Amino acid sequence: MTIALAIIVSGLTLGSMYAVSSVSLSLLWGTLGVLNMAQGAFLVIGAYAAFTATSMFGLPAPIAILFTVLVGALTGLISYFGLVRFLMNRPGFETAVIIGTFGLSLIVENLVLRVYGAYPFSQPLAVAGGFNVGRSYVPYQNVMIFLGSILIMIVVALILNRTRMGRAIRATAQNGAAAQLMGVPVRLIFLQVFLIAGVLAAISGTMLSSITTLSPTMGYDPMLKAFIVCVVAGLGNVYGALAASFLIGLIEATVEFYLGVKYGFPVLLLLIILTLIWRPAGIFGYRQAAR
């Protein structure tokens, strides 16, 4: 019982981390077909923005959060205007954008390294304390991330499903050309989605860094996990991504408990490949065209 409890606590923590990492990636990939290799960099920017606002500028938490959100929005804007805009409507967009965002991630990593150095700062924008469940200690921060991930997912799902902008985004995702013909301004949609993705990534980066530490390369691992979440969930399925995150977190926690930490990721990878062979559109996917 204690073992099961420990695995569940650890799995839910991992799951909520994956959920917050994957929401922005899932949005970009699912709706625009942009596999954002700079996702890790987006997370890094958010984490360092929160750190800067709190530790360096000494801002109170609400203003620091607002600052982080603005920086995230700016990240999305710059990515769109500096890179993605040029690659749209070009054959081979899918791969060009992968290469371009790789370039972006290198630039961000280098800049962060030059400005802040590689010192593993801890994230000051976090809640302290915790409680015990059986023999496992659960920090409040983990609970906050768990709730935060669910909240973010719900907000994104509401934006996509209930707003006019969300309808336009979904229309673009389903058939960009048709959407354009129906009067959907596709370029504006790209811009909007990049803005939202930038903001979400900044929030996610802040939350992630609050239970690990800040570093210029802290984004790569969550990015990789987020990729896997997206593949398992199926593209553009926000609730699916939430479910997949927790599923993967629990599987990983179980594997790590019984086989050792080092096998967590390889076993996951094997599961992903099997998933793709069995259901190419993802477990919760509905778009067969993804293949």
Add this chain to the structure above:
Amino acid sequence: MIKRDIVIGVILLAIAAAVPFLWPERYVLLELTLFFIYATVVTQWNLVFGVAGVFSLAQMAIFAMGGYATGMLGLYLGWSLWAAMPVGAVAAVIFSVIIGVACLRLGGAYVALLTFAIAEAMYLLIITDTECFFMEGVTCRNFTGGTRGLVNFGNFGFQQLLGYKYAAFGNYFLALAILALATAFSVFVIRSPLGTAFAALRDNTTYAVARGIGRFKYQLLVFAASALFTGLAGAVYAGYFSVMGADTLNLTLLLLLLSMMVVGGLGRVWGPIAGAATLTLVNEGLNEFVDWRLLGLGLILILFIIFWPAGIVGAIEAAFAWLGPKRVAPQLRRSPGSSVPAATARRVQRKATVEAAPPEPVLRIEAILGEGPVWSEDEQALYWLDIFLPAVNRFDPAVGINKATPLDRPIYAMALRTRGGAIGAFEDGIGFVDIDGGTIEIFGDPKAGSPVNFNDGKCDRRGRFWTGTMAKDWSSPIGGLYRVEPSQRITQMDRGIILSNGLGWSPDDRTMYFTDFGRRVIYAYDFDPDIGAVSKRRPFIEIPQDAGFPDGMTVDAEGCLWVAHWDGWRVTRYGPDGKPRQTIRMPVKRPTSCTFGGPDLSVLYVTSARMGLTESELAAAPLSGSVFAIRTDTVGLGEPKFPA
């Protein structure tokens, strides 16, 4: 092409072989050896990604597999590295086949993602390897060497063989030899029919799917074969450094090699070497700014992918295509001291000339029935149709990329619309096509019930769309000529045609030309541009039997007709008097249509067909189906759009 590659290869090899003797500095040799190793990986990556279209990010994992396998055989079994190297390469091949089987059936981004994840998993497994595999004295050693790297497996023994002074020579020439082999393999693949097939697959997946081309099988083949050289490069790396570490799986190194490939030019034979050389030099140049290396690398990647996606070699090729030998050679030379093309003066006296060098394809593709080329001046792109693998193609000559939009039914003719998309003629009538989405919206069918199909069509200069019909049996005189006004009203304008085909208007808009392929005749009408009426049909050009059938055509600014001869292996330019002035021999039996395009409308684009050709005819004309570009000394008139 392949001759040119051999010449370039031999020259580069000779230079590389001379360097150690002319410039025997140890540092230079070490850097160059590393350059050869990386360039080998990039040539093979280029085959996998640039040619076969598999965006693999596992290339360094395959490289590492070759290196680790070689090192482990040396360390654990005491093998000589010379024996271990080929086995290591085979291990890399096996590894690549496993990756390939798992990933290659998936689409583009998924392949990138999974191969990336596999490489990452390999990296994590190595650096978290802390279990004792054996004891070295009192120290515990891991199976993979862990974060410390795999060591003590020996080297290639050049020091004993050549002495300390020349040991670097040994590694240098070994790495060079592997690079030479890898490059030869790459040339072989790119220039082989397989390479052509891949180009077609990459440019036009629709065809591949429609024709049931087993893409997976060929991709796996190239992926596995390239892993052999990638693995060998890994083995040479291990022997050269006498250590194999997980740092070879570092993301920055992967991106450095990716940049080499992108900067050099994806899919180009010499792209990897040009790119690897450029980035090695840039890297050396940036030694002082080592703190900003990643930033520089990132900027290079972004700038190239945005502004020069064809890379350095692509830019050089474009420059040569512009300056190099012109296809219609005699007419293009300018007379000395004159800024006017000599051809202008010579044109009057010129008789029918026969072209010497056959035109080369700008787009190698196996179109079943390529037709209906239309140049878009706004987009600087060529639209063309494949009637029977129904698709609207958009070819961008600046980057050499063709994009096909598959349609759900045959499309016989097409003109672009001013508001985007196109108007087209289909089995079930005239309608609008959304070129991005491939959806068709029919608005009228004047031929309903009659056993005819539409064929060629075009807009006149007032934007009326004209198209003819052809008897389905190719022999009954039941076809006609139709006019579609911007209001979508359709009127029959003539009848009694067997197989309607190419049409066009004289520059003064007073004559309309219209082809009856079935009778081997091009008619002329008096044309009234104001009301869009035709009258006084008369035979204008009759094609002799040995010259095939008149197919699609276009009219140039001098009022001459350029006519594609189906079964005639040629395109002929006829004067406004109907007399042949120039013949361009085509390397295909069935050129189908032509139009002027290019920045100054002086390039004649010619489509062709594979339809109905026997195996031996196809063997004689393997380029059948391709799109050709011929530079001319005249200019076209541009294709009007449908104004609605």
